[in-house]
């Protein structure tokens with residue numbers, strides 16, 4: 001994946017609040033075309049696409065730390081171990097739930113470069129052909145570039161790239 005320059009810098013550094021003055025100076029004197037808040041998959045995918053144009057300056061701001069190479073994230077056997085750990089997890093809590101006896105529930109979300117993919121369970125499932133075919137190509141949020149295309153075929157192609 002191509003990463004924007006600023007993200008490269010951020011990825012090598014401790015949390016944003018303790019960025020060294022030299023890095024802050026580089027950021028301060030750069031005119032960015034795009035500033036993306038949040039270095040989860042959505043933000044990083046967007047940054048990747050936008051930075052494909054070398055004339056564009058893209059900054060990604062991530063509230064959590066960079067934990068590249070952290071075995072608790074990279075090693076599948078540690079699956080789930082970062083959930084509930086405030087170093088990786090925002091530990092959001094719901095408001096009291098009227099239909100659950102007023103209880104509040106923790107809503108885990110990743111607080112780290114990579115977002116919730118850094119704490120998630122790495123489960124990957126392809127939808128069934130019938131589910132994809134049942135949705136009309138061209139509808140908002142769907143994959144298919146044209147009404148003539150075979151949705152399942154398009155999804156399969158992307159899935160193979162990911163796998």
Ligand SMILES: Cc1cc2nc3c(=O)[nH]c(=O)nc-3n(C[C@H](O)[C@H](O)[C@H](O)COP(=O)(O)OP(=O)(O)OC[C@H]3O[C@@H](n4cnc5c(N)ncnc54)[C@H](O)[C@@H]3O)c2cc1C
Nearest residue numbers: 038039040041042062063108111115116117120121122123
């Ligand atoms: C415990 C758990 C298990 C999961 N298991 C799976 C699974 O097995 N398979 C699967 O496909 N999906 C799974 N998911 C879902 C998947 O991880 C998410 O759908 C995906 O990560 C969402 O991506 P996102 O970029 O929208 O948000 P996120 O991944 O949540 O990224 C948002 C990023 O923005 C940052 N951020 C937020 N506010 C600010 C701010 N003010 N300033 C700067 N940065 C900010 C956050 O720190 C975070 O890095 C799981 C999710 C969780 C929480």
